[in-house]
Amino acid sequence: MTKFLGQPPVIPKIKAHPREDQLSSSPMNPEHQRLKATHTSQTPWKKWGPYLSDRQWGTVREDYSATGAAWNYFSHQQSHSRAYRWGEDGLGGICDDQQLLCFALALWNGNDPVLKERLFGLTGDQGNHGEDVKEYYFYLDSTPTHSYLKFLYKYPQAEYPYADLVAENQRRGYDQPEYELLDTGVFNENRYFDIFVEYAKADPEDILIAIEVVNRGPEPATIQVLPTLWFRNIWAWGEDVEKPRLCKGKRPAPTKDVVIEASHPTLGNYWLHCEGNLTDDENSPLYFTENETNYAAVFGDKNSSPYVKDGIHNALIHGQADAVNPDLVGTKVSPHYRLSLEPGAQRTVRLRLTCQPTIEHPFGADFETLLQTRRQEADDFYTALTPFELSGEQRQIQRQAIAGLLWSKQVYRYSVEQWLRGDTTMPEPPQGRSRNRQWQHIDTAEIISMPDKWEYPWFAAWDLAFHCIPLAMVDPEFAKQQLDLLTREWYMHPNGQLPAYEWAFGDVNPPVHAWATWRVYKIAQKMTGPDVDHRPFLERVFQKLLLNFTWWVNRKDAEGKNVFEGGFLGLDNIGVFDRSAPLPTGGTLEQSDGTSWMAMYCLNMLEMALELALENPVYEDMATKFFEHFIYIADAMNHIGDDQTRLWNEEDGFFYDVLHLPDGDGPSGPACDHRIQMKIRSLVGLIPLCAVMTLEPETLEKLPDFAERLEWFIRNRPNLKRNVACMETKGQEARRMLALCYATLGQVEPRDRLRRLLEKLLDESEFLSPYGIRALSKYHAEHPYRFHADGQEYRVDYEPAESSSGLFGGNSNWRGPIWFPVNYLLIESLQKFHHYLGDDYKVECPTGSGQWMNLWEVASELSQRLIAIFEPRSGGDRPVNGSSGPFQHDPHWRDYVLFYEYFHGDNGAGLGASHQTGWTGLVAKLIQQQAEYIRDCQRDT
Numbered sequence: 001m002t003k004f005l006g007q008p009p010v011i012p013k014i015k016a017h018p019r020e021d022q023l024s025s026s027p028m029n030p031e032h033q034r035l036k037a038t039h040t041s042q043t044p045w046k047k048w049g050p051y052l053s054d055r056q057w058g059t060v061r062e063d064y065s066a067t068g069a070a071w072n073y074f075s076h077q078q079s080h081s082r083a084y085r086w087g088e089d090g091l092g093g094i095c096d097d098q099q100l101l102c103f104a105l106a107l108w109n110g111n112d113p114v115l116k117e118r119l120f121g122l123t124g125d126q127g128n129h130g131e132d133v134k135e136y137y138f139y140l141d142s143t144p145t146h147s148y149l150k151f152l153y154k155y156p157q158a159e160y161p162y163a164d165l166v167a168e169n170q171r172r173g174y175d176q177p178e179y180e181l182l183d184t185g186v187f188n189e190n191r192y193f194d195i196f197v198e199y200a201k202a203d204p205e206d207i208l209i210a211i212e213v214v215n216r217g218p219e220p221a222t223i224q225v226l227p228t229l230w231f232r233n234i235w236a237w238g239e240d241v242e243k244p245r246l247c248k249g250k251r252p253a254p255t256k257d258v259v260i261e262a263s264h265p266t267l268g269n270y271w272l273h274c275e276g277n278l279t280d281d282e283n284s285p286l287y288f289t290e291n292e293t294n295y296a297a298v299f300g301d302k303n304s305s306p307y308v309k310d311g312i313h314n315a316l317i318h319g320q321a322d323a324v325n326p327d328l329v330g331t332k333v334s335p336h337y338r339l340s341l342e343p344g345a346q347r348t349v350r351l352r353l354t355c356q357p358t359i360e361h362p363f364g365a366d367f368e369t370l371l372q373t374r375r376q377e378a379d380d381f382y383t384a385l386t387p388f389e390l391s392g393e394q395r396q397i398q399r400q401a402i403a404g405l406l407w408s409k410q411v412y413r414y415s416v417e418q419w420l421r422g423d424t425t426m427p428e429p430p431q432g433r434s435r436n437r438q439w440q441h442i443d444t445a446e447i448i449s450m451p452d453k454w455e456y457p458w459f460a461a462w463d464l465a466f467h468c469i470p471l472a473m474v475d476p477e478f479a480k481q482q483l484d485l486l487t488r489e490w491y492m493h494p495n496g497q498l499p500a501y502e503w504a505f506g507d508v509n510p511p512v513h514a515w516a517t518w519r520v521y522k523i524a525q526k527m528t529g530p531d532v533d534h535r536p537f538l539e540r541v542f543q544k545l546l547l548n549f550t551w552w553v554n555r556k557d558a559e560g561k562n563v564f565e566g567g568f569l570g571l572d573n574i575g576v577f578d579r580s581a582p583l584p585t586g587g588t589l590e591q592s593d594g595t596s597w598m599a600m601y602c603l604n605m606l607e608m609a610l611e612l613a614l615e616n617p618v619y620e621d622m623a624t625k626f627f628e629h630f631i632y633i634a635d636a637m638n639h640i641g642d643d644q645t646r647l648w649n650e651e652d653g654f655f656y657d658v659l660h661l662p663d664g665d666g667p668s669g670p671a672c673d674h675r676i677q678m679k680i681r682s683l684v685g686l687i688p689l690c691a692v693m694t695l696e697p698e699t700l701e702k703l704p705d706f707a708e709r710l711e712w713f714i715r716n717r718p719n720l721k722r723n724v725a726c727m728e729t730k731g732q733e734a735r736r737m738l739a740l741c742y743a744t745l746g747q748v749e750p751r752d753r754l755r756r757l758l759e760k761l762l763d764e765s766e767f768l769s770p771y772g773i774r775a776l777s778k779y780h781a782e783h784p785y786r787f788h789a790d791g792q793e794y795r796v797d798y799e800p801a802e803s804s805s806g807l808f809g810g811n812s813n814w815r816g817p818i819w820f821p822v823n824y825l826l827i828e829s830l831q832k833f834h835h836y837l838g839d840d841y842k843v844e845c846p847t848g849s850g851q852w853m854n855l856w857e858v859a860s861e862l863s864q865r866l867i868a869i870f871e872p873r874s875g876g877d878r879p880v881n882g883s884s885g886p887f888q889h890d891p892h893w894r895d896y897v898l899f900y901e902y903f904h905g906d907n908g909a910g911l912g913a914s915h916q917t918g919w920t921g922l923v924a925k926l927i928q929q930q931a932e933y934i935r936d937c938q939r940d941t
Contacts, residue, residue, distance in 0.1 A: 031381040034145045039477045044204045045145035048353075051411045052093040052102060054119050054133075054453035054915075060502045061086040061414050061458075064422070066430035070503075071123035071131070080114055081294040081310040083233040085423070086413050089118050089457075090228075092137070092151035092197045094207070097447060099232050099411035100244070100267045103353060105197065105211070106226040106334055108316060111159040115313045117228070119454055120162060128172040129802045133454040133914060134165050134181045138896040139407035140196075140400065143381055144475035148374035149199040151407070152896065156186040157193065157221050175804040182886060191217040193341075194892065195225075200374040205270075205355040208367055212348045215341035216892060222340045224316065225349055229260060229272050230291050230332035238424030241265070248286055248328040257362065258286060260333055273352040273362040274335040287312040288330035289323065385474065388931035397870045400897045401924040402474055404917025405467060410450045412459055414502070415443040439505040443490045449482055452901070455913035458502035461486055462509035465516035466821045466919040469523070473925060476524035480537045483517050487544030496551030510597045511552055514604035515825075517541045521611075535615070542608045546622075549601060575657060576678060576787045576794040585789045586662045587674075592647045592655040593684040595637050599691035599740055602630035606738075607693055613703055620706045627710065627738070630691075631717070634740050637688070649677060653756030655685035680785045680796050681766065681777035683822055689757060690825045692739040692832045694731070731836035743837060754833065755843060761826070762858065763847040771879060771908035772818040772866045773826060774800070778905070800905030802912075816905040821919045823866055824926070830859040860933055863926045869908045870897055870923065879908030899923070 028036070037043040056062060057079040063070035074082065079089070088095065093104025107116040121133035141150040161184045168179040181187070196212040215221050235243040242265040249259035249271060256276030263269050289311030295301035297310065307325045312334050314323035324330075339347045352362045382399050390398075417440040422429040436442070449471065450456060451463040464482055472479035485491060486498055498513065499505040517538065524534045577583055606626040613619035637647050637655075647655050661674040700707040731737055731745060743754040750756075760766045766777040781798040788794070800816040834841070834855035842852040845861060853861065869880050872894075880898065881887035887894060899920040901912030 029380045029384055030377045031143045031145065031147060032384075034143075034147055035475060035477075038145060045147065045201070047097050047204055048094055048201070048207055049097070049146040049409060049447070050093070050139075050142070050149060050151075050407045051095050051097065051099060051409055051447055052104060053087055053089040053410050053450075053457040055121070055455075055457050056084045056087045056089040057118075058123060058131075059086075059457060060435065061419065063435075064426075064429050064433070066432045068433065068435050071125060075123075076118075076120055078298055079118060080313060081297045081308065083236060083291055083293045083309055085233075085237060086419075087411065088230075088232050091116065091118055092153055092195075094146075094149070094199060095232075095411065096267060097411065098267070098445070099413070100234070100264055101229070101231055101262055101270060103209070103227065103229050103272075105153070105195065106228045106312070107153075107155055107193075107195065108224040108226070109155060109157050109159075109193075110222060110224070111157070113159070113162075113317070115226070115317065116155060116160070117313075120160070120165075121454060122166065122169055126166050126170055127178065128169050128174060128176060129178055131455055132178060136181065137915075138400075138898070139404045139915070139917070140896070141378055142403045142406035143374075143378050144406060144478070145201075146199070146406070147201045148378045149197075149407070150403075151197045153195045153197075154187075155193045155195055155223070156181075157191045157217055157223075158186050161186055174802075178802075180884075182884060187886065189218055190890075190892070191219075191221070193221070193223055198371060200371045202354075202370055207353045208370060209351040209353065210348055210371060211351075212346055213339055213341065214346040215343055218343050220340060220342050222338065225337040225339060226287070226312065226316070226334035227274070227337075227349065227351055228312075228332065228334045229262065229353075231262070231264065233291050233331070236292060236425060238426075244331060246288065246330055246333045248288075258335055260286070260335075268355065269357070270353060270355050271357065271359075273354070273359065275350040275363050285324075285336055286328060287315055287334045287336060288325040288328050289332050290325075290330050291332045381474075386928055386931055388928075388935050390927070390931050393871055394867070394927050394931070396895065397867070397897055398924045398927045401899055401917055401921045402470060404899055404915060405449065405471055405921045405924075406474070408450045408453050408467075408915070408917055409447050410453055410457060411445070412448045412450075413445045416440050416505075417443070435503075436505050439493065439499060441490060441494065442499060442505065446485060448485070449918065451918040452913040452916045454915060455901075456501075456916070456918075459486075460501040460509075461498050462500070462512060463821075463918045465512040466824070466922060468516050468520050469824075470921045470924040472520045472523040472527070473928065476520065476527050476532075476534075479520045480524060480534070483513060483520060484537060484541055486513065487541055487548070492544060492548070493551075496547035496549075497555075498548055510593075511548065511601045512597075513541075513548070514545050514601055514608065517545070518604050518607050521608075535612070538608060539612055542605070542612065545605065549605060552598060552601070575680060575682070575684065576785060576796050583659070584792070584794075585659065588660045589678075590647065590658040590660055591684070592637070592657050593687040595633060595647065596655075596687040596691050596740060599630055599633045599637070599688075602626045602633060603691060603693040603738060606630065610695075610699055610703065610706070613706065614699075617705070620703055623703070623706050624709045627706075628713065630738060631713070634691075637740060646677075648753070649679070652679070653753075654681060654760060655688050655757075656680065657684055678785075678787070681760065681779055682796075683773075683775050683819075686757065686761060686767070686773075686826065687822075688740040689754075689761075689829045692737065692741070692829050694832060694836045695736040695738070697730075697734040697736075700736075732838040735836050737833075737836040739833070743833065743841065745837065745841070758843045758858075759847050762843065762845045766847075768846055769818060769905050769908075770865060771869045771903060771905075772820075772823045772862060774816055774905040775819055775822070775902075776816045776905075778816070798905075800907075801909070817902040817911060818866075818869075818905055818908070819902050819919075820866065820922045823862065824922045827859045827862050827926070830855045830862070834859070856933075860930065863930050867923060867926055867930065869903055869910075879903075880910045882907070882909030 034045045038045045057074045057076055058071045060070050062074040062085060065073040088099060088102050090102060090104025093102060095102040119133055119135045122131055124131045136154040138152040140152055141148065164184055165179060172179060194214040194216055198210045200208045202208060211225060213223060213225060231244045235241050244264040246260060246262050249261035251257060251259060258274040258276050260272040289307040290305055292308050294303060294308035294310050296303050306322060307330060311323040314320040337349050341347060350363050416436050420437060448459045449464055449467040451460050468479040468482050491499055500507040500509050521534055521538045583589060606623055609619045609623035609626060613623055647658055649656055657678045659676040659678055741754040741757055743752045761773065762768050766779050767773050776798050778798050780796060785796040786793055798816045837855060839854045842854050845851060845853045845858050870878055872878050877888045898910055898914045899917040900910030900914055901916040903910055
């Protein structure tokens with residue numbers, strides 16, 4: 001596909017038509033059949049999956065401190081020796097859907113001070129830009145049922161530089177880049193092992209495991225591979241449960257294979273077959289110990305048993321033979337493979353986890369045959385997913401993005417009431433701890449899509465809404481279940497608020513769940529066709545969202561003016577003040593984005609109500625309610641205050657937040673006006689573009705009562721409909737449009753708010769980057785915004801990368817980088833505007849270029865710029881990889897794509913969390929849309 005990195009080509013004019021997720025309905029290949037069996041016949045193809053966390057230590061769930069210092073209460077150092085209370089973590093691992101039995105890698109290069117059982121990273125206090133994983137690992141492949149999985153970990157052969165990473169990052173300031181693992185030199189001369197792990201299911205509970213180890217270095221090297229099977233500790237917390245058991249099973253004669261038997265009172269029995277003829281040591285042992293805390297090592301207390309969580313570590317690294325159980329029983333076990341590899345050589349360790357008591361030839365010829373079959377089925381599934389013309393690079397990017405999403409599922413267990421109360425066998429928690437005390441109804445034990453299983457190993461409601469869009473492409477039922485979940489009574493607060501995230505359930509994120517619900521509903525319809533009725537899902541979630549909408553109106557519109565203020569809102573650090581904290585000036589901040597989110601919420605609810613009304617006329621009344629509520633919000637945005645202090649600034653052609661001061665003096669003396677526009681050009685002023693929808697004439701024909709009320713409103717409320725909605729003028733194919741940013745059909749009207757906002761959005765000296773839309777206008781690089789109050793200056797500068805100051809905790813990273821979720825919403829909004837305005841409504845893109853595009857072409861241009869972040873340029877470099885030499889040029893690195901949290905506003909380099917495939921996985925959907933768009937262009941020309 002052509003890359004739009006310079007002047008974009010003129011895209012052929014195509015016929016306007018709706019493109020609501022035109023995903024092809026593909027033939028039923030084996031993976032589709034497994035998905036159908038999972039959801040129709042309850043065949044448990046998803047019982048086992050990559051549901052382990054990448055980090056359980058340092059989480060709120062494991063924090064029983066008085067101060068809430070989660071990172072310090074349960075540290076990475078303690079994680080080797082201390083049993084977790086609420087979950088488990090592992091390296092490239094899998095577990096059952098209750099996380100009772102777990103399997104993952106453990107490795108030792110002969111030099112590290114500890115076994116490599118989990119990923120290391122810096123805590124929020126240690127990193128000069130906050131917490132950050134310091135490892136190189138890649139989720140390479142996954143099918144939706146996890147019938148096939150592939151993972152890669154790059155393990156240094158020299159001692160891992162734990163202390164150096166901590167010390168150097170703490171030495172560096174905010175104005176310096178992070179000190180990465182590659183910077184330490186530990187990968188010099190390619191002295192590392194590539195560890196590939198593949199899982200392939202013969203049936204839902206028969207899992208083939210292949211661990212391929214490759215020596216990338218210039219000299220022979222030895223590695224110890226310890227595949228580890230263990231039970232999550234559910235017996236040490238005072239619950240009346242029977243302790244599970246692992247033991248050595250009967251070896252199938254005449255092989256050297258080893259069998260481990262796992263018995264659990266509720267999960268049942270499993271057997272792990274370990275191929276025994278590949279080790280270099282004929283007497284490689286089985287290490288058995290208990291998944292229980294080493295109180296002597298962690299707390300200086302006496303252990304009740306000599307066999308504890310770090311027993312295998314102590315036996316292998318410190319030679320403490322008595323640290324493991326000679327009776328070959330326990331709750332944690334590792335077979336030991338010692339492999340010596342020549343330069344470039346590879347060896348494969350094979351295992352098989354099954355619920356079948358006997359398998360005659362667990363590693364016979366069918367092992368490799370089945371692995372290859374599952375690989376091919378995965379290829380077939382993804383080819384059918386996007387049956388359009390795509391480059392090999394784009395297919396790879398899309399597939400790895402979806403793999404990251406599917407690998408980022410996690411069993412999330414957390415009972416807030418139990419956590420606050422404490423366990424009977426443990427010391428009573430400090431009385432002062434109060435985090436999430438208002439959310440004691442939360443009691444979770446589900447598989448949830450995580451933003452990043454190391455940096456954010458807990459659900460985040462705002463993130464989850466975006467995850468579900470690309471997830472719906474491959475597994476609509478799972479996407480629906482995720483959105484449904486957050487509205488259930490054990491998540492949603494009785495007052496209607498949705499929980500935000502583990503660190504503060506009561507925080508406030510933008511209300512995007514109605515949008516996500518509607519989008520997933522439409523995608524699911526397209527993916528499954530008429531065979532599946534998705535309306536019950538839509539109706540169930542709609543009913544719960546009514547409660548959430550009411551909470552928003554009651555809690556966030558303090559003065560009943562339909563202008564909303566306060567809260568995190570996903571854009572916390574883009575303004576001059578921390579909007580989650582009390583304002584230093586007093587008063588309130590009337591938020592352009594907060595109000596726009598609510599206008600968008602109204603329209604999303606209106607769309608759902610109209611859809612439900614097609615079969616149940618009761619919903620016509622609700623549709624009318626949300627239509628009218630939108631009109632009142634739109635009117636408030638445009639008319640509250642006087643000409644100088646409205647959210648919309650006519651002179652600048654932009655929306656701003658307005659600071660509403662309390663009665664009395666202003667920040668610089670006597671106040672003649674207690675309302676001040678905060679003139680910051682940021683995403684805050686672009687969010688109004690997202691509040692847009694079209695009304696199809698056939699919908700109005702089928703719902704005459706709603707249509708009559710709409711026409712009555714047009715006739716009798718002229719003051720409210722003025723300049724806020726295109727309801728009277730019919731657009732393409734007689735559609736109507738509701739929008740905060742009005743546009744004029746049939747002529748170029750320079751004062752139209754849509755056109756004026758797009759002038760800045762598409763200006764390369766302001767928001768338009770070669771790689772998408774910046775969060776803050778580059779205008780502020782030369783013109784920082786300054787605000788003075790009580791003798792202190794508050795300032796906003798354009799920063800295209802990480803924050804260079806400690807403002808708002810040092811993570812003020814909305815000030816210039818590119819973020820996929822809001823870019824995606826803007827692209828979708830442009831498509832909706834085009835649906836109404838058609839091909840004849842054109843804007844200059846980029847602004848000042850002399851090149852005119854319709855709005856669908858603009859949306860396509862923005863999509864391609866975002867996709868280009870991950871694509872190799874003419875020299876082979878991918879912008880996402882920044883200045884990293886191995887990622888740009890080394891054949892063993894350059895094809896492994898990371899999906900970062902956000903991206904440099906000028907050069908597209910990845911920043912923040914490196915595995916935030918959650919919302920950055922939206923690139924998979926953009927690739928899908930672009931491929932279809934190119935196909936339609938070619939078809940029409």
